[in-house]
Structures are given as C-alpha cells and as structure tokens.
Amino acid sequence: MTDIPRLEDLAAHLGDLSGQRIFVRTDFNVPLDESGAITDDFRIRAALPTIKWLTERGAFVVCGSHLGRPKGAPDPRYAMDAVRARLAELAPGVELIENLRFDPGETGNSSDFVAQLTDGIDGYVNDAFGASHRAHASIVGPPQHVPSAMGRLLEKEVDVLLGLRNRPKHPFVAVLGGAKVSDKLGVIEALLEIVDEIVIGGAMCFTFFLAQGKQVGASLHEPDQVDVCAGLLAKAAELGKTIHLPDDINGTDAGGNFAQFGSRLGEGSIGYDIGPGSAAAFTDVIMDARMVFWNGPMGMFEDERFASGTRTVAQAMADTKAFTVVGGGDSAAALAQFKLDDEVDHVSTGGGASLELLENGDLPGLEALRTGMTT
Template sequence: MAAFKTLDDLTDIAGKRILLRVDLNVPVADGKVTDSTRIERVAPTILELSARGAKVILLAHFGRPKGEPVADMSLSLIVSAVNEVLGRKVFFAADCIGPEAEQAVGKMANGDILLLENTRFHKGEEKNDPAFTEELAQNGDIFVNDAFSAAHRAHASTEGLAHHLPAYAGRTMQAELEALEKGLGNPARPVVAIVGGAKVSSKIDLLQNLVKRVDALVIGGGMANTFLAANGIEVGKSLCEHDLADVAQKIMAEAKASNCTIVLPVDGVVAREFKANAANEVVVTELIPADAMILDVGPQSVEDVKEWIAKAATLVWNGPLGAFEIQPFDAATVAAARFAAERTKAGTLVSVAGGGDTVAALNHAGVADDFSYVSTAGGAFLEWMEGKELPGVAVLSKSE
C-alpha cells in the first residue's frame, strides 16, 4: 500500500476551508436515524479539525437519488443526529454547489461545522464530472477523505477533488487503511482467512485472490456446500451452486499451487426445514441425508477452525459459517468468533473482519469490539479483499 497523507501532515489550518468527505449514509425510519454508527466513526475527524480552528465542510451522499433532488434522501433529515453525536451545532446548506453552498461557507467562523446537501442530487457526482468537481472545489482549500466505505467509487467527492486540492486521509480512513495493511498488505504470518456466506458466485474474485495471499482458507456457509459437491459429496437439499463445480475445482487447484490449505467442513448440522429451532442432527459430510439441508458446520468442523485460528498470527474474516440469524444454527459462527476474540485480547492475533453479515454476526456473538478492526465499509472492504485498487485510496498517495 502506498504511503498516504494524514491529519498529522496538516499544519496551520485555522481559518482554512476543509472539504471533508464522510459517510453519513445511515438508516432512517419515520424521519429518525436508527443507527448512528457511521456518524460516530467520523466524529473524531470532524471534532479534531474543528478544534484546530478549521472551517469544516461536510460532503456526503444519502441513498441513491440518481442525480435528482429527492425529499426523503435529503441530508437535512440527519442534521439533528449529527448534532447529537458531535455535541455541537451543525449548520446545513440546501445544496452542495452554487449560491446556497457558497453563501453558507462564506458565513462560517473558524471551528464551525457545515453539512452540505446530498452530493448525489447532482448527476456530476457519480460521473466524476470535471465541471461539477470544480464547483465543489471552489468552496474548499483542503480535501480530507474519511469515507473508506465510498473509496471504491471514483466519484467527484471521493476521487475527483483530490486532483484539485491538497488531499489527506481522515482518522477513520487512516485507521481502516492501517488495519487492512496488517490484514493482507503486510501481515504477520501465518495468515488465515475465513470466508462464508451463501454463494460462491458473489465471491469468486475474493477466493481467487485469497488463495494466493493466505496460508489457509476456511470456507463455510452455503458456499462450502458448492466445494463439497465439487469434491463429489452429496449435500442433499442444501444451498449449493452445482453449476460452479468447475470454478470451485479451479480455486482448489490454485490454492494447492500456492501452498494454501483449503479447510472445508467435515461435519454439518442438518435440518429438514429452514426455521428457528428446527429439529436437527449432526452428520459427517459424507452422509448428508438426501432430504436434509446443511444449516451450520458441525462441532468437529468448529474445532478444526479453532485449531487454524490458534495457529494464525493474522485472521481475515468475511461471512458467517452458518445460518447465524436463526438458532441453533448460529453456534459455529459464535464459537469461532469468540475464540478469535479471546486470542485477539490475549495479544496473539491480529483480527480484521468486515462485510454486512460479518458485522452482524460478530455483534450477535458479542465480540465485535474485541477484534483488532471491524470494517463497516461493505463493498469497499470486499473489493480490497479481492485485491482491487480503490480509486478513493489510490488518489491519496503521497506521490500524487
């Protein structure tokens, strides 16, 4: 990963207009924010810049308005939530460019915080249009990107601005990049990856990248069934992409060539219906009943996973091992997550996890705060794990 500039490289910013890209794409119901996690994550950067006397101008998107103003996707809906998290008055401008934005910026005193309207209300945002980017840049002296979750998009407010203004990573972006560097960029070895979830088809690029970069790859969830089937094992009525057997075999061959051990379940918890507390039994994978489905990996498989975690110096995790949303099929995910958390707290493991289901699963297990880093970035985290360059990160390089 190329070196990037952080807030530590910023000096004498009192009175400077800082365009700060943040992720405020929070869930809202009945006009109220229901989860302020993303606001809380960017609060340190906002408050630090404000405390240093900068004029902090927040740029963000909200929903997918497709280049047109949409009332229920206005950032005005979340101003009160931002106020509450920051403990500060946050001003609001009803546009992110043009006279309204310019006038609001012009009224700012040192240390003020201003939230501009949804950047995606303009078609130029997602097109990274030079003219739109230039209009955004006119209201700033410095660009700070603290939205890793949007870094996989080459949009005006995530990538374009860095070509017009001196560009820096905010504290959240910095923490994310440093954690990811420890996870796969320059990790302590052995490195073990756990990848779960429903389908291989959504994670082909991810698996192909990981087998070249980790020492062991644990595959769980529905996608493990596709690998089992590719090895000639009957998986009954389990979720399985039989048409991807060739892909699974190719990934296993690439792993072998790269000296990466593929770890598949040796037993499973099976049931005849997909519902909470359904009658279930533990069966070795070679004996899955034709009328049953695997809903979780079995206890011996959990022990195998824990054994690999015990060997690891670095763990990267994306996706649950089973149908963790319904009991008792959350058992394997919870057990493995808690074991990884114990080793992390003991100082013997660097653990980096991310992805929507993964975050939910770690929260369910009560250990999200015990991992070294848990990314809420979704698509950006997945693309990083796939080995793809993220435009919003690349443009922050010190060589720019």
C-alpha cells in the same frame, strides 16, 4: 502508504486551517430501523477523530456521505435527517449536506457534480474507507481540483489491511463466509498467496461441496462457479495451503423442519449454518493462528436457529491471542449483535473495500489522493 497525503500535509499546504472550508467525504451509511432511526452510529463515531482534528484547528467542516441505495434521485427513506441530528450531537457546528446519491452525478462520476461539490471548498479529506473502492464523484473527483488528504479513519484502515497483505504473521488464517463465492473469488485467489489456511463457511461453501462431488440439496449455490472452486482447491493443494470446509451443516429438511446434516444434503434440504463440529474445528484453526482476517458470516445468523456457527467463530475471534481483523459488513454486524466488537483488534468500516484492498493492494480512492493535486 507514505505517498498519500495526510492531514498534516493538507494543513502544511494551506498554511492556516482557521476559516478554511474543508469538505470531508465520510461514510455515514448507517443502519436505520423502520421508523428511520439509527440503530448503530459506529460509522459516525469512526469519523470523529478526523472531524475534531480539523475543527480544533479552526476549519469549517462540511461532510458528505451516501446513505442506502437511492436511484439517483431524492428518496425520503434515505434522507440524511437522522444522521445530521446525530452528527450535531457528536460534533456541533459541522455541516452535513444531503445524500450524495440523490444526484445521479455521484455514481456516474460526473464532472459537473464534482464541480458542484468543490465549489467554495479550500481542501478535501477522504475519510470514507467503505466507499473508496468506488470510482464515484465524491471519491475520485475532488483531489483533481483542490488540495486533498486522507483522514485518520482511512489512514488506519489502509495501514491495518495492507499490513495483513504486506507484513503477515504466520500462521495467517482467513475466515470467509457469506452467500456468494463469486463475490470473493478474487480475494480467495490473492489470499492463497499469503495465508496459510482459509476457512470457508456460509452458503458459499455449497459451491465448493459441488466441486467435491457432494450433494447440496436445495441450498444456495452457484453452478457456474463449480469449476472455479475446483480450481481453487487444486491451487491450494499445489501451494501447500489448506482450505477448510464444513463437515456438518445446520438447516432444514424437505419439510422445512430444523435438521442437522453431514456434508451431503439430500433432496429438498437447505443448509443455513455450519454445524457444531465444524464450528469447533474452525475455532481450533483460529486459536492456533497468529493473524486472522474474517469476512462473512458462517450462516444466516439473523435467525437464532442458525446463529450458532457465526457466534462460535465470533467468540473464537475474541478469545484468540492472534492479531484479529474483521472486514466490515455482515461480520461486523454479527460481532455487534453478539457484543464482541470490542474484543477484536480491528473492525473495518468497509466490507467490499477491505476485500478489494487485500486483493489488489490499492483502491480508486487512494489512487485519486496519490495522483491528485500535491499538498
């Protein structure tokens, strides 16, 4: 997006960054264990190129981020202490303010909270791709008040994901999983216009099974979305596109014992993963592609009994010669768990943001930078 100011534009507007106070909206929403220790600092490290670019030019950087889901009030479980300590190791001298969502003005996009964030600030940089689909105060507010730009991480995410949308290489395959099909209806609709094939796993496949008249036992499904799924299958056929659904399922029988099924599950049975045949078939589709986007696990991979489907797809993403993009969230966590995160071309820092950008071609955070104070 050439119409969004970059770091160089911000520097040109301010003239000399030395001594300038720059507020960088980062996404340091990192996973924590029960003791409050960081288990994966990927999102902190992902912001370093922007932070270092600014500090090397003499700017004083103040970072702000959310962490977890506090209810608009201070919550010690989500305090930024551990993040602040890690940031100090990686980027000494950089300030990190307290969790933005401790103030209800953040999610409420309060003008008073925006004024508080921009008080004494000379410039603003949005480097929080994973939060840029939210019209929150720290995302859409500052560009209206101070010279602003996108950081290196946000710039790269936008370039890669809009490249999928606007400059696809065919065959282009989308691999979608996760629990709820309702979370991905919009992106499925949009992807049908640009991809050649869609692979669907995870619990969302069961609502599609119902649309085909199959039994799903006690598996997670959304009855109110069955007609919508039937419409998507019909639209795919009309467009000459293919939606691949699993032919076999791993799960538990009515007694709670591990079991393997076809694509019809009896009463009391629950599906938790795609089966080995489906995993092999999905691998073939991925290996034949020139471009692949993956968002959502194939099953409950946190449980080793139901990890094989997601592991197989992750390995295919690593092995294929296609340009591969993983849309953050649980898919990125799965890649890290299987130690394959360095084997794909791009791992996004935002699950929901990547889906919304693919669906709509824009995000509230990008629009704010585009329409804010010119730099």
